[in-house]
Amino acid sequence: MNCQEVMELMQRSLDGDLDSHETSRMMEHIRTCPECAAMYERLTRLSNNLAQLPRVVPRFSIVDSILPRLEELPIGPAADDAAREEAESGVPAATPSRSSRPNRKTYRRLAGAIAAGVVAGLIIISNPFSWMSGSSNDNDAASMSEAGLLSKAGEPASAPAEEKMSANSSSSAAGGDESAMNDQAAPSSNRAIEPETPAANTESADDKQLDVRFMESLRTDETVSGDKAKTESADAGRQAAANSQPPSDAPQMTLQIAPSPPASADGGSEADMSVSGAQAVSKSGTTFPAAIAPAFVWASPDGKYKATVEEERMKVYETSENKLVFQSDVRSGHKIGSVRWDEDSANLHYSWTDADGKTVSYRWEAATGRENAEAVAEAVTRSGVADDSGNAEGTAGAGAGAGSATDGGAGSGSGGGTQSGATGQ
Amino acid sequence: MVEPDLIKAAQAGDRDALVALLREIEHQVYRTAYYLLNNEQDAMDASQEALIRIYTKIHTYEEKAQFRTWVQRIVTNICIDKFRRSRPSVSIDEHELVFRAGDDVEGEVMAVYASEEIREAIDKLPEHHRTVVVLRYLQDFSYNEIAESLNLPLNTVKSYLFRARQQLQALLRDYQKGGVRG
Numbered sequence: 001m002n003c004q005e006v007m008e009l010m011q012r013s014l015d016g017d018l019d020s021h022e023t024s025r026m027m028e029h030i031r032t033c034p035e036c037a038a039m040y041e042r043l044t045r046l047s048n049n050l051a052q053l054p055r056v057v058p059r060f061s062i063v064d065s066i067l068p069r070l071e072e073l074p075i076g077p078a079a080d081d082a083a084r085e086e087a088e089s090g091v092p093a094a095t096p097s098r099s100s101r102p103n104r105k106t107y108r109r110l111a112g113a114i115a116a117g118v119v120a121g122l123i124i125i126s127n128p129f130s131w132m133s134g135s136s137n138d139n140d141a142a143s144m145s146e147a148g149l150l151s152k153a154g155e156p157a158s159a160p161a162e163e164k165m166s167a168n169s170s171s172s173a174a175g176g177d178e179s180a181m182n183d184q185a186a187p188s189s190n191r192a193i194e195p196e197t198p199a200a201n202t203e204s205a206d207d208k209q210l211d212v213r214f215m216e217s218l219r220t221d222e223t224v225s226g227d228k229a230k231t232e233s234a235d236a237g238r239q240a241a242a243n244s245q246p247p248s249d250a251p252q253m254t255l256q257i258a259p260s261p262p263a264s265a266d267g268g269s270e271a272d273m274s275v276s277g278a279q280a281v282s283k284s285g286t287t288f289p290a291a292i293a294p295a296f297v298w299a300s301p302d303g304k305y306k307a308t309v310e311e312e313r314m315k316v317y318e319t320s321e322n323k324l325v326f327q328s329d330v331r332s333g334h335k336i337g338s339v340r341w342d343e344d345s346a347n348l349h350y351s352w353t354d355a356d357g358k359t360v361s362y363r364w365e366a367a368t369g370r371e372n373a374e375a376v377a378e379a380v381t382r383s384g385v386a387d388d389s390g391n392a393e394g395t396a397g398a399g400a401g402a403g404s405a406t407d408g409g410a411g412s413g414s415g416g417g418t419q420s421g422a423t424g425q
Numbered sequence: 426m427v428e429p430d431l432i433k434a435a436q437a438g439d440r441d442a443l444v445a446l447l448r449e450i451e452h453q454v455y456r457t458a459y460y461l462l463n464n465e466q467d468a469m470d471a472s473q474e475a476l477i478r479i480y481t482k483i484h485t486y487e488e489k490a491q492f493r494t495w496v497q498r499i500v501t502n503i504c505i506d507k508f509r510r511s512r513p514s515v516s517i518d519e520h521e522l523v524f525r526a527g528d529d530v531e532g533e534v535m536a537v538y539a540s541e542e543i544r545e546a547i548d549k550l551p552e553h554h555r556t557v558v559v560l561r562y563l564q565d566f567s568y569n570e571i572a573e574s575l576n577l578p579l580n581t582v583k584s585y586l587f588r589a590r591q592q593l594q595a596l597l598r599d600y601q602k603g604g605v606r607g
Contacts, residue, residue, distance in 0.1 A: 011587040042594045050562040058455045
């Protein structure tokens with residue numbers, strides 16, 4: 001047995017961890033090895049000293065000192081948050097510091113409010129043509145004249161601009177890391193103050209088209225070439241004409257619930273979507289987590305049903321009992337679009353667009369509770385920029401009553417663009 | 426030893442029972458904090474924090490663990506966090522772990538270390554070694570109880586404790602040799 005092994009035995013002996021056999025082996029070694037004997041002495045003495053360290057007690061009762069605070073604290077499972085806060089606050093006695101420091105919940109609430117504000121702002125100015133004029137201004141000065149057409153249509157809309165401004169300032173005040181939404185809100189708000197503002201007022205109060213697309217993947221306008229920007233602006237002009245048609249009474253919303261494919265300079269459905277106002281939104285750097293998608297509910301005009309998109313399917317609930325009366329198949333990776341109810345609430349129209357840009361329109365019939373496919377639009381093959389309008393012609397987004405028959409761009413629900421399809425119906 | 430009934434009442438939401446329970450454990454909490462932090466004020470702060478956490482987290486205690494090891498886990502975690510925040514990590518050079526013997530054996534054997542010296546030596550240990558020593562000697566915990574408190578394997582606990590004692594005896598011996606004691 002060497003000294004190192006004996007060291008372990010000596011250590012364990014201090015903790016009463018040796019059996020009699022081990023003890024006798026250790027003692028045998030120590031008798032013949034003065035070094036280990038000395039070490040054993042020292043360790044034993046140390047251990048005894050450690051065991052005799054004074055059992056210090058606090059000068060005053062710690063429980064008494066925290067009693068007033070304890071009475072304020074919740075106990076039980078609901079106390080978890082509070083406890084975490086306490087733990088983070090370091091010295092517990094410093095109660096006043098709690099009020100001076102906004103907690104996470106505050107940030108979350110703030111972020112939520114900001115997000116709501118930004119969404120509201122986007123909806124107000126979400127007339128896709130206004131966005132397009134904005135983006136074309138950004139990208140190509142040659143398109144100014146067409147954008148100008150739009151801005152002639154009305155007075156500068158100060159209200160939306162203000163709303164965007166405030167959303168912007170509060171989001172930057174809130175600090176970046178609390179919410180992803182918050183991060184993303186800032187750039188979009190910044191951009192929104194730019195040239196599209198004059199155009200925003202082309203959306204009159206009775207134009208109820210809403211076109212909000214939530215992009216999960218981040219895209220930037222770098223992916224849009226100048227050429228395409230021109231095309232967009234051309235479309236913008238045509239669609240502006242469409243917009244001048246009597247607007248639909250049925251509110252229209254487009255909601256993208258699936259992650260979009262990564263942006264590519266030449267990319268099929270991506271490029272198609274660039275003709276939509278929603279794309280202009282996404283180009284501004286706005287991305288929203290899909291998580292907020294369920295907030296969108298399309299109520300039938302008679303109030304009897306509510307349609308919503310959950311778990312990548314269309315679901316219809318009976319409003320009175322909140323009973324699920326219909327759910328579609330799961331459309332994984334699809335985008336829902338052109339959701340609208342008939343005036344008489346007899347049918348719910350919507351369309352799904354898959355990752356390849358193929359759009360299928362459906363009609364859900366309240367009387368039967370069944371879903372019927374209405375029309376299929378093939379994926380747009382993008383051979384050139386001109387395809388934007390060309391393909392739009394052939395696209396039958398649900399409820400896409402072409403607003404302007406003279407140009408193919410109007411009312412286009414092209415490829416990925418389930419968006420503005422119903423503009424002029 | 427805290428009565429199981431008191432713990433149950435506290436977990437059921439009886440605030441008086443919870444406060445009574447805290448009174449029973451406040452000294453053991455403070456003692457650990459004091460020897461881990463080697464500072465009265467820090468120990469008070471850490472103890473308050475630990476007691477508040479126990480107060481709000483009592484419902485998460487499960488009977489499969491010993492109550493006192495659960496309490497010590499909370500207080501040691503708080504102290505280690507505090508320690509990391511307040512000072513740079515201290516480590517002991519490896520050479521001090523070298524098994525030294527043979528020189529001037531008799532001269533030191535008879536010496537008795539003052540508790541002040543021991544406390545300062547403990548303070549020089551790396552945090553895990555210190556924690557193990559404190560639980561072993563100030564809470565009279567077994568290897569198993571230490572392992573449960575610190576969520577460490579048994580062998581790791583032993584290794585920390587053995588190394589800590591070796592370091593301590595080396596430190597204290599140097600102390601004496603340095604002529605601090607007359």
